[in-house]
Amino acid sequence: MQISSSLLENAVNEFSRLPGVGKKTALRLVLHLIRQSPEEVTRLTEALDKMKKELRFCQVCHNIADNNLCNICANPMRRKETICVVENIRDVIALESTQQYSGLYHVLGGIISPLDGIGPDQLNIETLVGRVNPEIQEIIFALSPNIQGDTTIYYIQKKLEPLLSAGTLRITTIARGISFGGELEYADELTLGRSIQNRMPVEKYVSH
Amino acid sequence: MQISSSLLENAVNEFSRLPGVGKKTALRLVLHLIRQSPEEVTRLTEALDKMKKELRFCQVCHNIADNNLCNICANPMRRKETICVVENIRDVIALESTQQYSGLYHVLGGIISPLDGIGPDQLNIETLVGRVNPEIQEIIFALSPNIQGDTTIYYIQKKLEPLLSAGTLRITTIARGISFGGELEYADELTLGRSIQNRMPVEKYVSH
Numbered sequence: 001m002q003i004s005s006s007l008l009e010n011a012v013n014e015f016s017r018l019p020g021v022g023k024k025t026a027l028r029l030v031l032h033l034i035r036q037s038p039e040e041v042t043r044l045t046e047a048l049d050k051m052k053k054e055l056r057f058c059q060v061c062h063n064i065a066d067n068n069l070c071n072i073c074a075n076p077m078r079r080k081e082t083i084c085v086v087e088n089i090r091d092v093i094a095l096e097s098t099q100q101y102s103g104l105y106h107v108l109g110g111i112i113s114p115l116d117g118i119g120p121d122q123l124n125i126e127t128l129v130g131r132v133n134p135e136i137q138e139i140i141f142a143l144s145p146n147i148q149g150d151t152t153i154y155y156i157q158k159k160l161e162p163l164l165s166a167g168t169l170r171i172t173t174i175a176r177g178i179s180f181g182g183e184l185e186y187a188d189e190l191t192l193g194r195s196i197q198n199r200m201p202v203e204k205y206v207s208h
Numbered sequence: 209m210q211i212s213s214s215l216l217e218n219a220v221n222e223f224s225r226l227p228g229v230g231k232k233t234a235l236r237l238v239l240h241l242i243r244q245s246p247e248e249v250t251r252l253t254e255a256l257d258k259m260k261k262e263l264r265f266c267q268v269c270h271n272i273a274d275n276n277l278c279n280i281c282a283n284p285m286r287r288k289e290t291i292c293v294v295e296n297i298r299d300v301i302a303l304e305s306t307q308q309y310s311g312l313y314h315v316l317g318g319i320i321s322p323l324d325g326i327g328p329d330q331l332n333i334e335t336l337v338g339r340v341n342p343e344i345q346e347i348i349f350a351l352s353p354n355i356q357g358d359t360t361i362y363y364i365q366k367k368l369e370p371l372l373s374a375g376t377l378r379i380t381t382i383a384r385g386i387s388f389g390g391e392l393e394y395a396d397e398l399t400l401g402r403s404i405q406n407r408m409p410v411e412k413y414v415s416h
Contacts (some may be wrong), residue, residue: 002301002304002305002307003301003304004271004272004273004278004279004280004300004301004304005263005272005273005274005278005279006274007258007259007262007263007274008259008263008272010255010258010259011255011256011258011259013255014251014252014255014256015252017248017252018237018240018241019236019237019240020233020236020237021237025228027298027301028227028228029226029227029228029229030256030259031297031298032226032227033226033256033259033260034259034260034263034272038260038261040225041256041257041260042257042260043222044222044223044225044256045253045254045256045257046253047218047219047221047222048219048222048238048241048249048252048253049249049250049253050215050218050219051215051216051218051219051238051241051242052241052242052246052249052250053246054215055213055215055216055242063212064212064213064215064216064242065212065213066213066214066215070212070213071212071213072212089239090235090239092212093209093210093211093212093235096210096211096212097209097210099210
């Protein structure tokens with residue numbers, strides 16, 4: 001692409017470094033910003049600068065936070081006896097958007113994946129084990145339903161075993177099966193097979 | 209979407225004001241930036257701030273420019289006797305990318321469109337007429353092939369008529385017809401009809 005201004009070209013290049021943003025999209029975004037008021041552009045750049053400078057990670061659950069604690073850990077209304085273990089921040093946002101969960105989270109920062117060179121030591125597993133005290137009643141794993149996710153669950157479960165002896169701590173995983181609105185004939189065999197194995201009483205089925 | 213950090217939420221909101229960027233895309237971009245080094249983010253925000261602060265419009269052709277003149281008008285290698293009239297800056301970039309044109313441009317800033325409330329007075333037409341001097345040999349219209357584009361060409365042609373008497377100024381339009389690689393059967397009737405009316409000698413046909 002031939003751009004007759006180095007200022008514009010520079011802005012386009014920086015935008016196109018973002019994931020999923022090509023040169024043409026970057027140009028469209030930059031030309032849009034050119035038409036906006038200077039305040040509009042400053043609002044965007046200041047929001048990014050401020051976020052980058054001030055954003056932290058929660059010291060308890062590793063979620064993103066404005067302070068030492070994230071809004072969820074700092075919220076006295078959340079049920080402290082349940083911890084939902086997720087892979088990343090995006091999963092926290094997805095689960096929060098369902099408005100169906102009122103406990104706390106623990107962000108692992110990934111899942112065990114030897115092929116990608118990610119071992120247990122690179123994940124926030126020690127801090128999770130450290131959080132488990134007699135008050136905690138349930139740990140819910142909400143990890144990707146694949147081998148890496150299952151390996152991670154297995155590894156953490158082993159780590160938690162000494163703490164399980166008291167018998168008050170339940171370890172669960174989010175339900176897996178056919179999506180709501182999904183069509184049986186298009187479901188993969190593994191999901192469909194597991195879903196008939198793990199069939200549940202109709203009264204548990206809550207429709208929306 | 210429930211985001212547990214106001215800093216993050218703010219950045220996502222600002223990103224999602226860009227055209228074609230929804231909340232989910234904005235979140236993906238912002239989470240990407242969180243993982244980058246602070247310098248990386250500063251490079252993006254500085255490029256945008258600098259562009260917004262310093263970018264100007266060429267005093268001659270209304271293209272974007274780093275100074276009073278755009279790189280094209282300031283380039284002594286460009287042929288000064290040809291002016292290509294386009295609707296917007298994006299068209300300049302598209303034409304420059306073909307590397308087939310070595311003359312100058314004139315950016316109208318739109319085309320005459322009474323339905324959208326755009327009349328000739330809102331466009332850079334007076335400055336175009338002002339640029340026409342005996343040295344100019346050709347004005348090429350590269351406008352959208354629709355009624356608004358044709359109206360704009362007609363209007364400007366009328367304005368230029370007094371200057372045409374000398375007989376040295378040619379007014380042309382970019383060729384319209386079937387796209388290279390396009391299939392005849394999928395071409396619309398108007399294009400196909402015009403393209404048989406305006407057929408050209410085979411020796412003019414330059415393949416790439």
